Every structure is written in C-alpha cells, then in structure tokens.
Amino acid sequence: MKVLISGGAGFIGSNLALKLFEKGYDVVILDNLSKQIHGENPNQSFTYNLIKDKFEFIKGDVTNFDDWRRALKDVDIVVHLAAETGTGQSMYEINRYVDVNIGGTAKLMEILTNEKNRVRKVIVASSRAVYGEGKYKCSEHGIVFPLSRKDEDMKRGDFEVKCPICRQNVDMLPTDEEAKLHPESVYGYTKQSQEELCMIVGRSINIPVVAFRFQNVYGPGQSLKNPYTGILSIFSTRIKNGNDINIFEDGLESRDFVYIDDVTDAIVLGIENDKANFEAFNVGSGEKIEVLSIAKILKEKYNSDVKIHVTGNYRLGDIRHNLGDLTKIRSLLGYEPKFNFDKGITNFVDWVEEQAIEKDNYENSIEEMKRKGLYK
Numbered sequence: 517m518k519v520l521i522s523g524g525a526g527f528i529g530s531n532l533a534l535k536l537f538e539k540g541y542d543v544v545i546l547d548n549l550s551k552q553i554h555g556e557n558p559n560q561s562f563t564y565n566l567i568k569d570k571f572e573f574i575k576g577d578v579t580n581f582d583d584w585r586r587a588l589k590d591v592d593i594v595v596h597l598a599a600e601t602g603t604g605q606s607m608y609e610i611n612r613y614v615d616v617n618i619g620g621t622a623k624l625m626e627i628l629t630n631e632k633n634r635v636r637k638v639i640v641a642s643s644r645a646v647y648g649e650g651k652y653k654c655s656e657h658g659i660v661f662p663l664s665r666k667d668e669d670m671k672r673g674d675f676e677v678k679c680p681i682c683r684q685n686v687d688m689l690p691t692d693e694e695a696k697l698h699p700e701s702v703y704g705y706t707k708q709s710q711e712e713l714c715m716i717v718g719r720s721i722n723i724p725v726v727a728f729r730f731q732n733v734y735g736p737g738q739s740l741k742n743p744y745t746g747i748l749s750i751f752s753t754r755i756k757n758g759n760d761i762n763i764f765e766d767g768l769e770s771r772d773f774v775y776i777d778d779v780t781d782a783i784v785l786g787i788e789n790d791k792a793n794f795e796a797f798n799v800g801s802g803e804k805i806e807v808l809s810i811a812k813i814l815k816e817k818y819n820s821d822v823k824i825h826v827t828g829n830y831r832l833g834d835i836r837h838n839l840g841d842l843t844k845i846r847s848l849l850g851y852e853p854k855f856n857f858d859k860g861i862t863n864f865v866d867w868v869e870e871q872a873i874e875k876d877n878y879e880n881s882i883e884e885m886k887r888k889g890l891y892k
Contacts, residue, residue, distance in 0.1 A: 518542040519787070520591040522578055522624075523598030524571070526553055527737050528641070528730075530563040532595065532780045533571055539784065544572040546587040547598065555741045555874075562871065563737050578620030584627055588635065593787055595639040596624060596714075599706075602744035603645065604881070606703035607833050608888040617706035618713070625717040635723055639786050640714045642729045642796065644772070645704030649835050650691035654679040660686060661696035670830050670892065675765045677836050688770075690841035693729070693796050701833035711796060724793035726786040728779075731800035731840045735776030735860060736867035740874040743881040747771065747807065748861070750878055751814050752868050757876040760823045761815070767808030767826045770837045772800040775855035775863075785849040792849055800840030801853045801860075817865045832890045 519536055523529045524545030533543045545567060554561035559568075567573070576583025578598045588594070599617045600606070606613045621640070628635055644650075649662045662677045669678070676685045699705045711727040718725035738749045751761055782799045786792040811824045845851040855863075885891035 519593040525564045530566040548577045603701040605744040643707040646708040648698040648700040651689045652686035664700045688837040692841035726792040727796040731772035743877040770804040775860035778853040797845040798840035804839040
C-alpha cells in the first residue's frame with residue numbers, strides 16, 4: 517500500500533515515514549523544505565536527513581496543483597501534514613496561513629473530486645487550537661466554553677479564564693471532541709477549516725477522512741531553528757546560547773505535551789482502523805505541565821545557570837491551559853500514550869545535547885509581534 521505524506525520531511529512526517537516503512541508501506545513524500553523549519557541548507561536538517569534517499573521524494577508545494585498531481589500518482593492513503601504552524605505568527609501572516617493551510621487542502625480535495633485517483637483514505641493533521649480556550653467548569657453555570665481572555669484583565673496581571681456568563685474564574689476540564697469549536701488564532705481557524713473541508717468533500721466522494729487534533733507534539737527532531745513554535749525547542753535553543761528564558765504571563769499556563777512516537781502510533785491506527793473513518797480525535801498524553809515547570813526542568817537537565825524571568829507579558833491569541841480528553845481515541849482505536857513527560861523530555865534533551873547549537877532568533881520573533889501590537 518502506498519502512502520503519501522505531505523510535509524513528510526518535517527518533524528512528524530519524517531518519523532511517520534520511518535514507522536510506516538518498518539510496517540511494510542511504500543512511502544512517498546511531498547515537501548517544500550521550508551527555510552523556517554529546515555534552515556538555509558536542508559542537507560543540514562535533522563528531519564530531512566532522516567528520510568533523504570530513503571523514500572521517493574518530491575520537492576513541491578501544497579499550493580501548487582501540479583505538485584499535488586505528481587505526488588498523488590498511484591497513492592492509496594494521503595496523510596496531510598504540510599502546514600504553516602505557530603499561533604503568534606499566524607496573527608499577522610494571515611494570507612500565508614490561509615493560502616497554505618486552507619488553500620493547499622482545497623487543492624488536494626479538488627483533485628480527489630475531479631481527477632482519476634486511487635486514494636482510499638485521507639488523514640488530516642488538525643490541532644487542539646480548534647477549541648480555543650476549551651472546556652471549563654463554572655461553580656455557578658456548570659460546563660462552559662469561554663471566549664478569549666480580555667486584554668483589560670491581562671494588563672492587570674489577571675490571566676485566569678472567566679465564565680462567559682458571570683465572569684467569575686472557572687476550572688479547566690479535559691477538552692473532549694464534542695466541545696465547542698471556536699479558535700482564538702488564525703492558525704486555529706485554518707485547522708478547523710481544514711478538518712471541515714476534508715470531511716465535507718470526503719463524504720461527498722466517499723473517501724473516508726480522519727482528523728487528528730494534536731496537542732503539543734515534542735521529541736527528538738523537533739526544529740531547533742524555528743523561533744515561532746515549540747516551547748521546548750525555543751527554550752532549549754535559548755539555554756544552549758546562554759540566553760535567559762522569559763516566561764509569558766505568570767508561568768502557570770499549562771500544556772498537554774505528547775511525544776512524537778505516540779503521535780505516529782495514533783496516525784497508524786487511523787490508517788489501519790476503519791472505526792476512525794469520518795471521526796476527529798484528540799491525540800495527547802493525558803497530563804498537563806505548567807510552562808514555568810518546563811523551564812525549570814530544562815534548566816536543570818542542561819545544567820545551565822541561565823535565569824528564568826516570569827515577565828507578565830502576554831500574546832494575543834494564546835490560550836491559558838489545554839488538556840485533551842483521550843476517552844474517544846482510547847475506546848475506538850485502542851490508543852494509549854506510551855511516553856510520560858519525564859521519559860519524553862529526557863529523550864528530547866539527550867538528543868538536543870548531540871546537535872549543533874542553532875542561532876537563537878527568538879527575540880526577533882518577539883520584536884515582530886511587538887510591531888504588530890500582538891505582544892503586550
């Protein structure tokens with residue numbers, strides 16, 4: 517069976533390609549080798565070198581019909597991972613995010629609708645960003661799905677999520693797939709659009725679609741060059757350059773970090789199990805970690821003396837907490853995360869220690885957001 521992985525030279529894609537190869541699949545990769553991910557010289561990219569010369573590789577772009585046509589030849593399964601990622605950057609590079617994430621997906625589905633092909637299933641990479649703040653409980657009003665936090669509150673140093681009805685603080689709950697979808701960033705909006713576009717078209721042409729709402733994916737191979745996304749890689753690059761770590765808000769914001777092997781396992785389950793057809797699934801770890809704790813753990817593991825500053829600054833479009841409810845993917849697909857955070861972060865740090873120290877461009881990304889009025 518032949519599987520096309522768009523974005524297959526990236527972090528998730530390269531690891532998935534190797535896993536599928538081990539399972540006997542024929543793999544073809546479509547990737548544009550973005551400089552933001554792979555640097556100026558892709559031959560020095562860790563993830564590109566994982567797949568280089570091992571698979572059929574098509575250098576091309578998902579915004580190009582002809583590149584899709586070349587890549588789709590004799591393909592049975594499409595795993596569509598190629599996308600622009602990063603919440604903050606999406607808030608000012610709006611056209612690029614919409615063009616690549618929505619436009620690129622539209623081109624794929626238009627070809628599958630109108631041109632001869634043998635595709636039997638499409639896996640689309642979504643994100644927990646489709647939920648916005650996610651699911652919370654108010655002591656007065658029960659289950660609520662809060663809107664984005666107000667600028668006026670955060671200016672006062674109040675970063676807690678409020679009930680949309682009474683405005684009192686609410687308690688975070690694991691967010692399940694039936695939760696309200698109301699993304700708070702352009703990136704999240706594009707991911708919701710990708711999901712819905714694929715589901716609508718897939719049903720109309722009878723090609724099953726599976727959407728995976730990834731939480732914060734991490735592990736060896738995560739880009740250390742990209743200053744716009746990936747807390748662990750951003751903090752690691754700063755530490756290795758001897759630069760202090762600045763923590764947004766009060767440091768108590770939390771994320772669900774899911775290890776790369778668990779993510780690729782989930783994708784394989786989606787490919788091989790028909791119970792996944794036309795369903796959306798959270799893919800997470802089942803545990804949440806506060807950002808300040810992450811910085812302290814990394815500082816200790818790297819034996820670094822950099823300082824950690826809790827700044828009170830914040831970015832528009834950021835959420836406060838996230839934790840994916842895994843009930844559905846466990847019950848339907850038998851998914852179970854194999855890596856807790858302690859095991860996963862140790863593997864990640866060990867890998868970083870073996871890599872060349874990358875230039876730290878994080879401050880430049882912050883300056884960009886300041887100029888756009890998105891960093892307060």
